[in-house]
Amino acid sequence: MSKVLLELKDICKAYQDGSEKRLILENISLSVEAGEFAAVVGPSGSGKSTLLSVAGLLLTPDSGSILIAGKDVTSASKRERTGIRRRQIGFVFQNHNLLPFLKTEDQLSFVQDRGVKDKSKIDELLRELGIESCRSSYPAKMSGGERQRTAIARAFINDPDIILADEPTASLDAERGRAVAEMIKAEVKKRNKAAIMVTHDTRILDLTDKVYRIEDRRLVAEQ
Amino acid sequence: MRYALKEIAFEKKKYILIELLLILLMFMVLFLSGLASGLGRAVTSAIETMDADSFVVDESAEKMITVSKVETGLLDELRAKGVEAAPLDIHRMHIRKQDDDEKLNITYFAIEAGSFIEPEVIEGKGLSHSDGEATILLDDDFRVEGISVGDKVVDAAAGTEFTVAGFVKDRMYGHTSVGYITTDSYTKLRQALSPMYVPEYHAIAVKGDKDLGLDPDILESVSKKEIIKNIPSYTAENMTITMIVWVLVIISAVIIGIFNYIMTLQKRRQFGVMKAIGLSGGELAGMLICEVCIVSVFAGIVSLGLTFGMAAAMPEKMPFYLEVSNAVTVTAAFVVISVLSSLLSVINISRIDPIIAIGGGDNE
Numbered sequence: 001m002s003k004v005l006l007e008l009k010d011i012c013k014a015y016q017d018g019s020e021k022r023l024i025l026e027n028i029s030l031s032v033e034a035g036e037f038a039a040v041v042g043p044s045g046s047g048k049s050t051l052l053s054v055a056g057l058l059l060t061p062d063s064g065s066i067l068i069a070g071k072d073v074t075s076a077s078k079r080e081r082t083g084i085r086r087r088q089i090g091f092v093f094q095n096h097n098l099l100p101f102l103k104t105e106d107q108l109s110f111v112q113d114r115g116v117k118d119k120s121k122i123d124e125l126l127r128e129l130g131i132e133s134c135r136s137s138y139p140a141k142m143s144g145g146e147r148q149r150t151a152i153a154r155a156f157i158n159d160p161d162i163i164l165a166d167e168p169t170a171s172l173d174a175e176r177g178r179a180v181a182e183m184i185k186a187e188v189k190k191r192n193k194a195a196i197m198v199t200h201d202t203r204i205l206d207l208t209d210k211v212y213r214i215e216d217r218r219l220v221a222e223q
Numbered sequence: 224m225r226y227a228l229k230e231i232a233f234e235k236k237k238y239i240l241i242e243l244l245l246i247l248l249m250f251m252v253l254f255l256s257g258l259a260s261g262l263g264r265a266v267t268s269a270i271e272t273m274d275a276d277s278f279v280v281d282e283s284a285e286k287m288i289t290v291s292k293v294e295t296g297l298l299d300e301l302r303a304k305g306v307e308a309a310p311l312d313i314h315r316m317h318i319r320k321q322d323d324d325e326k327l328n329i330t331y332f333a334i335e336a337g338s339f340i341e342p343e344v345i346e347g348k349g350l351s352h353s354d355g356e357a358t359i360l361l362d363d364d365f366r367v368e369g370i371s372v373g374d375k376v377v378d379a380a381a382g383t384e385f386t387v388a389g390f391v392k393d394r395m396y397g398h399t400s401v402g403y404i405t406t407d408s409y410t411k412l413r414q415a416l417s418p419m420y421v422p423e424y425h426a427i428a429v430k431g432d433k434d435l436g437l438d439p440d441i442l443e444s445v446s447k448k449e450i451i452k453n454i455p456s457y458t459a460e461n462m463t464i465t466m467i468v469w470v471l472v473i474i475s476a477v478i479i480g481i482f483n484y485i486m487t488l489q490k491r492r493q494f495g496v497m498k499a500i501g502l503s504g505g506e507l508a509g510m511l512i513c514e515v516c517i518v519s520v521f522a523g524i525v526s527l528g529l530t531f532g533m534a535a536a537m538p539e540k541m542p543f544y545l546e547v548s549n550a551v552t553v554t555a556a557f558v559v560i561s562v563l564s565s566l567l568s569v570i571n572i573s574r575i576d577p578i579i580a581i582g583g584g585d586n587e
Binding site: 093 | 501
């Protein structure tokens with residue numbers, strides 16, 4: 001059995017909605033192993049993004065614990081969380097979220113860990129994702145697919161333990177969306193990462209290893 | 224630094240506009256501060272450039288040379304003690320050219336020819352080269368009036384004639400140009416106006432810090448700095464102008480701060496994303512402050528160049544005087560205040576919640 005890289009245990013999260021508290025996630029537990037590509041689906045507003053934010057240390061759960069690479073990070077300080085996000089978590093966002101003023105290779109070196117200015121790593125990722133030709137282009141000059149692939153490269157640059165993808169195909173057409181999901185899958189498998197992808201797009205679920213559905217605040221495994 | 228430069232290079236148009244605005248503001252500040260110190264110099268330069276350390280004035284004069292009275296015997300007493308001392312009278316009058324009725328303001332500085340407070344001439348000869356003739360050294364502003372070396376000028380009230388022996392540079396007192404005459408000429412001039420005049424000095428200029436052994440009830444020794452401060456209206460004028468300059472420095476720097484703040488507001492999402500992917504608040508603040516530094520230092524350098532270039536091209540009579548050290552202080556203060564005012568943006572960045580990176584593009 002492979003190593004579990006991400007583990008969520010009994011996560012609860014509620015939002016203050018006016019005067020009452022609205023429970024979004026209730027006792028959610030989930031573990032993802034190295035080399036596993038999991039998908040989380042569910043209707044909008046069901047708490048998919050909240051779950052991803054909790055896993056990505058952007059939100060603190062009301063109860064429950066988060067383990068990354070076996071280490072409990074539930075009560076890490078704000079500063080520690082920032083460091084963990086940089087080194088152990090790779091994000092792929094819905095709208096690429098690249099910095100408009102940086103060329104592709106700078107997008108990667110900008111987030112590369114300080115002191116680890118390893119150019120060969122950048123070259124390798126650009127080659128694998130087929131965006132070498134965009135090396136010196138600004139995001140505004142690239143196609144949607146190229147941007148999203150750059151964002152994937154950025155997510156992998158610091159060799160993180162887990163990859164969190166938030167609707168990575170939402171801004172692309174079916175064909176390009178599928179290509180992007182395939183690339184995430186290929187990188188996850190090759191580099192042995194644990195990945196969670198939140199998505200609407202049921203046509204790419206066949207690429208994932210496991211599919212979870214959020215229903216009534218609870219996480220249910222499908223298949 | 225590298226990424227800050229990349230951002231500036233990418234947003235060229237935006238930054239060129241901001242830079243232009245800053246340069247204009249800075250230029251205005253520097254130019255005004257040059258005019259301010261030029262005006263200040265117009266009040267004090269004859270004293271400021273004088274090679275004396277302190278002045279002996281009478282105790283009741285409240286540190287003003289022009290109303291002080293010192294007996295002539297004191298000069299010899301001081302000299303007998305080995306003190307380097309020289310007599311000084313300051314008197315504001317009018318002169319006219321020999322064949323002209325137009326009166327020109329002048330402040331006489333009556334000194335002993337050859338004493339250490341006699342200024343260096345930039346044209347002509349010093350006072351000691353007179354052949355018994357009454358001579359005068361004029362501030363070079365009088366050249367603009369068409370006076371040249373060898374001309375005769377006449378005291379408008381007493382009718383005493385002086386031959387212009389030479390010109391000196393940058394000697395003003397109380398907004399008038401100074402003319403240096405000998406103490407003897409001065410005594411004659413005063414006697415021509417009132418036969419009762421008994422020779423006396425307004426003050427005695429002293430070099431060095433020897434103990435003068437003055438009777439504190441009658442006399443006091445006042446430093447050059449104090450004397451300048453007590454020139455009528457100097458402190459008040461100077462304070463007003465200095466205030467204007469510093470208020471402008473602060474306003475301009477705050478304008479940069481506001482620009483910067485607006486720009487960070489526009490980039491909230493970008494900062495949220497950077498935080499989400501693990502860039503620390505310190506790194507982001509560093510980048511922002513770096514940008515502010517680059518922009519304001521560049522504006523500072525350009526406007527310094529502009530100001531000094533402009534100063535070189537300005538007419539002589541314009542009271543513009545800007546010391547490099549002074550200009551650099553103002554510029555440095557400008558940079559520091561801009562950085563401080565951008566701390567507002569830093570606080571704003573630190574409050575951005577990285578969660579705005581998750582979800583669609585528009586939710587803030």
